[in-house]
Amino acid sequence: MVFYPPPWVPKLPFDPPDSVTIGDFMRSEIYGRRPIAKSRNPFTCGLTGKTYTVAESNRRSDLIAQALSKVMGWEPNADSPWDKVIGVFSFNTIDYLSVLHAVHRLSGIATPANVAYSASELEHQLRSSGAKALFTCVPVLETALKAAKAVGIPEDKIFIMDLPHHSQKLPFKTVEDLIEMGHSVPDLEPLKWVKGQGARQVAFLCYSSGTSGLPKAVMISHQNVIANTMQYCIFEDVSRKQYGVETQAVLGLLPFSHIYGLVVVAHSAPWRGDEVIVLPRFELTEYLQAIERFKINHVLVVPPIVVRMLSSKDVLKKYDLSSVRMMFTGAAPLGKETAEELLQLYPKWHLGQGYGLTETSTVVCSTSEHDICQGTSGSLIPGTRAKVVDPDGKEITEYGKRGELFVQSPSVTLGYLNNEKASAEAFVWDEDGRWLRTGDEVIVTKTDSGNEHISIVDRLKELIKVKGHQVAPAELEAHLLAHPAVDDCAVIAVPDARDGEVPKAFVVTPASMASRKDEDMAAEIIKHVQDHKAHYKWLKGGIEFIDAIPKSPSGKILRRLLRDKEKGARRVKGAKM
Known part of the structure; x- marks a missing residue:
């Protein structure tokens, strides 16, 4: 069963242009961008107010x-x-x-x-x-x-x-x-350029953590970015028209190096005439000051920022955030309880979330302001088709049943640079054409509105998402195994109030280290990671020493058993408290 966007979602008016650069697409009004004369300045510094037309x-x-x-x-x-x-x-x-x-x-x-x-x-x-x-x-x-x-x-x-x-x-x-x-x-x-060159030529090499080893380079064509810009904007235009929004101020806090910030903010917003208020990094006071000063209407963030806001309610009261109409979260799921708590603070806000990947040059599904179902990532955007496949490779034809999400879209990228094996595993063909295997487990539900919404329920790819960043456990495991105090190891995600998730390592030490204290070895191993890896890859979840890493007969780490062990330990700790 193939899933499509809901009936209210417009179709793409024409195929995304395949023979122009992204820059030419952004400048030209013939492809549907908002007339430049009616557009706001595309980028304004949220700290100084400096701007360009x-x-x-x-x-x-x-x-x-x-x-x-x-x-x-x-x-x-x-x-x-x-x-x-x-x-x-x-x-x-x-x-x-x-x-x-x-x-x-x-x-x-x-x-x-x-x-x-x-x-x-x-x-x-x-x-x-x-x-x-x-x-x-x-x-x-x-x-x-x-x-x-x-x-x-x-x-x-x-x-x-x-x-x-x-x-x-x-x-x-x-x-x-x-x-x-x-x-x-x-x-x-x-x-x-010749006909079709924009569809074939790489515009960006964006690096995706993947499931093993070092990050892989995703080859993103000019047409991929052009397509997703059109798709996302056409999807958004329906609710914008309902609310009488012609142009608006959009928060530009998400890193433009990340596919979410690069396409959804830095390309889509200016293309529809919006003004992006640029902040170099998240600092709570600067973030709130920018919303108040520039009367930002559309706030795009990651879930840990929502958590930080909820833990700083006294600070929030000092700022006028009444300009905000829509807050949109991505890069990781936003919990339903967290969403409801924020809406209690700001009941006039619309709060939605979306889902996408580097391999789809961003958005697959999104929440429209007029069709919000908390806990889901919204509906498929124009030009996108999806199917849900069970572990045996059979297509799921009913609602509410878990399976891996497969996606077709003109924004699905060219593949991985110099990695034919990974490309062949992720980008697959059948009688209906080329599909991206997302590696994410989803369910499709039909809401009271009659529209299909997609919920991300698990990550088959085992990625750890730390404050919007993706961490591949295998990358950390390979690094840990280089330390003399580590004989075997496994890394899992554990919940964290500030960052959403953080890595935790389970470590087996060699017999030669039997006389050493656990706390001394743990400190050395933690420093080993901090000295060589980005801060979001640090083992903030700690280290636990165990006798053996649970593995399948084929040698695959059984992370689910480690996650169950961690959950059990947290329940016991909570009961004692």
Whole structure:
């Protein structure tokens, strides 16, 4: 049984264009974007109020591209896109998208990286993507320099993104320097793309944690991002028309390096004429001040931010948040009880959530303001089809029965870079075409409204989601096994009031360590992770020493048994308290 969007969801008016860059799609009104004359400034700094018009943002992007052409020796229609890969390792700025589109103007590929990465993690992304240059910012410059040096990116190919309150003289060209240089460089020749090139050519290499080893590079085409921008905006337009919303202020806090922030915020909002209020990182007071100052209407966050708000009710009372109409959460499920508690504080707000993946260049299903069912991730968006498959590979044809979600959409990506095995496992074919196996267990329900809603009930891929970040247990396990106090190990997610989930390690020690104290070994192992991994991968759930890791006859770790053990221990602890 194939599931489709509800009847109220409009169909795509035409196939997403397959022969233009994302930047050209964003600028042109022929594909359905809101007229530029009626659009707000696309990006405004939420700390300083600095802003640019649509025309100014486009011009800055063009000048950056012209300067990069000179510095890198690249021409738009020469060489392969794989020879023109540039990394972006920076907090959000109002020029972030201008930089990405400048890379595309040269027919290059941008690879955004998580600012929480350690030097070794960034090195992996730069090396595997083949990056030849790197944009970064002052707060993470030390990490960027270590990684760049390790992969051979020279310092004259490292550029600084301007952040508020972080202006200092450094021996690197800044974005402003590139823009100034661009004025003295001839205009670039037009791109000479052939029919279908936008569907085949990679625009972004975004890294997904996957289920094992280091993060995998997902190849996202220009058409993938264009498609999801159209899909999400057309879906949203139904409720916006009902509430009389033409343009609005949207929170730009989610990292633009993450597919959620990159497509849903940084592309979709400006395309429909909205203004993105950019914040470089989450700090509760700055977040609340921005909502009040800029009268933000649409707040996109991750569930831990909702939890933080609920634990800071006295602080919330100091700010006027009455401009908010819709709060939207993604990257991890928002609990029904948490949602209801927030709505008790702000009963006029609409609160919804959505679901998507890097491999779908974001949104698969979303909640419309006029059709909210708390605890679900909403309904399929235009142009998307789904089916639910049981463990035996049979399609599930009834509501309320668990199974793995398979998805078809023009936003489903090209596959994994240099990883045919992972691509073959995730992107599968049948008589109905190519499907993405999401690895997520879902149920489909029909609500009182008569519309089908999708609920994510478990993760077959075993990922741990820490404050919007994905952590692959296998990556941490491989790192732990390099420590002399670890003979075998397994990592699971445990609940955390602040971060949603955090990793916990179960460790088997070698016989040679029998005389050592558990607390001393635990401290060493924790430090081993902290020294080499991003902070969201730290073992904040602790370490528990056990005699053996439960495994199946084939050697697969039986994490469910460890999760049951953890739940039992927490119940006992709670009963004692």
